[in-house]
Amino acid sequence: MAEPPPPGPVPAQRHASQPTALRIEAAGFGYRGTTVLWDVELTVGEGRTLALVGPNGAGKSTLIKSVTGLADLVTGSVTVLGRALPKARGLAAYVPQAETLDPDFPVSAADVVLMGRYRRIGWWRPTGRADRDAALAALDRVGLADRASTRFGLLSGGQRQRVLVARAIAAEARLLLLDEPLNGVDATSQERILTALGELTATGTAVVISTHDLAVAARIADQVCVLNGRQWAAGTPGEVLTPEVLREAYGNHAVDLPDGRTMLVET
Numbered sequence: 001m002a003e004p005p006p007p008g009p010v011p012a013q014r015h016a017s018q019p020t021a022l023r024i025e026a027a028g029f030g031y032r033g034t035t036v037l038w039d040v041e042l043t044v045g046e047g048r049t050l051a052l053v054g055p056n057g058a059g060k061s062t063l064i065k066s067v068t069g070l071a072d073l074v075t076g077s078v079t080v081l082g083r084a085l086p087k088a089r090g091l092a093a094y095v096p097q098a099e100t101l102d103p104d105f106p107v108s109a110a111d112v113v114l115m116g117r118y119r120r121i122g123w124w125r126p127t128g129r130a131d132r133d134a135a136l137a138a139l140d141r142v143g144l145a146d147r148a149s150t151r152f153g154l155l156s157g158g159q160r161q162r163v164l165v166a167r168a169i170a171a172e173a174r175l176l177l178l179d180e181p182l183n184g185v186d187a188t189s190q191e192r193i194l195t196a197l198g199e200l201t202a203t204g205t206a207v208v209i210s211t212h213d214l215a216v217a218a219r220i221a222d223q224v225c226v227l228n229g230r231q232w233a234a235g236t237p238g239e240v241l242t243p244e245v246l247r248e249a250y251g252n253h254a255v256d257l258p259d260g261r262t263m264l265v266e267t
């Protein structure tokens with residue numbers, strides 16, 4: 001196992017005032033016993049939104065995947081809705097980064113959303129009226145109720161991403177994990193997804209979203225966590241999205257503009 005990088009410049013913030021949906025303590029995450037992300041310390045209350053930001057390879061996906069069991073918790077602890085990993089796997093709904101669902105597979109948008117119900121009802125049981133209603137309501141949330149019977153593969157990329165968000169909504173989990181759900185989606189789809197997330201948090205669902213878009217993080221998150229191999233900073237957008245923190249965490253990817261702002265450059 002590699003040595004951990006030195007401690008970060010900004011201490012983690014704890015948000016313990018709300019009931020806790022996700023608690024990560026002294027955690028290191030990785031694959032097959034090798035840690036790629038160190039020193040994570042976060043608490044997400046119910047109805048709160050945490051944005052994970054950081055350059056390519058920072059560990060954003062790894063953190064999210066570890067909550068679902070697709071990556072490993074190597075050290076420390078992760079608790080979802082009061083239950084610790086690995087038992088907590090499956091308590092959160094997950095929207096993966098690059099969808100592996102074959103667009104040529106002959107399923108409708110509603111069929112894809114119904115998959116979100118399987119964990120509730122058991123995949124071997126037939127879906128019932130309540131499940132179909134929940135799937136349609138979730139599609140409505142993302143503005144695609146009228147496309148329920150459209151073949152998934154015939155939808156645009158942004159619409160497909162909205163269907164996948166609807167699938168996670170239909171799971172009715174109290175914690176939603178979204179791995180860069182806005183990557184490459186059109187402006188309409190982006191707004192629909194962000195509006196749907198706002199509606200969910202208003203009803204107490206906690207949201208963890210990774211994004212490269214700092215403006216989105218500033219807009220929707222109560223708490224932003226900057227990652228780059230370890231947790232560099234966590235706090236309110238105002239505390240964390242500062243030129244100083246971004247320059248520290250992003251290194252050469254951060255460029256200071258003459259007007260005082262910091263621009264991020266992906267290489």
Ligand SMILES: Nc1ncnc2c1ncn2[C@@H]1O[C@H](COP(=O)(O)OP(=O)(O)OP(=O)(O)O)[C@@H](O)[C@H]1O
Binds near residue numbers: 031054055059060063
């Ligand atoms: N399946 C895997 N096995 C081993 N290492 C992996 C695996 N997936 C990712 N990694 C490594 O873990 C580190 C963190 O990657 P991760 O995908 O979590 O970053 P990220 O912040 O989500 O990046 P991006 O913004 O490019 O998606 C990288 O060094 C990456 O190479």
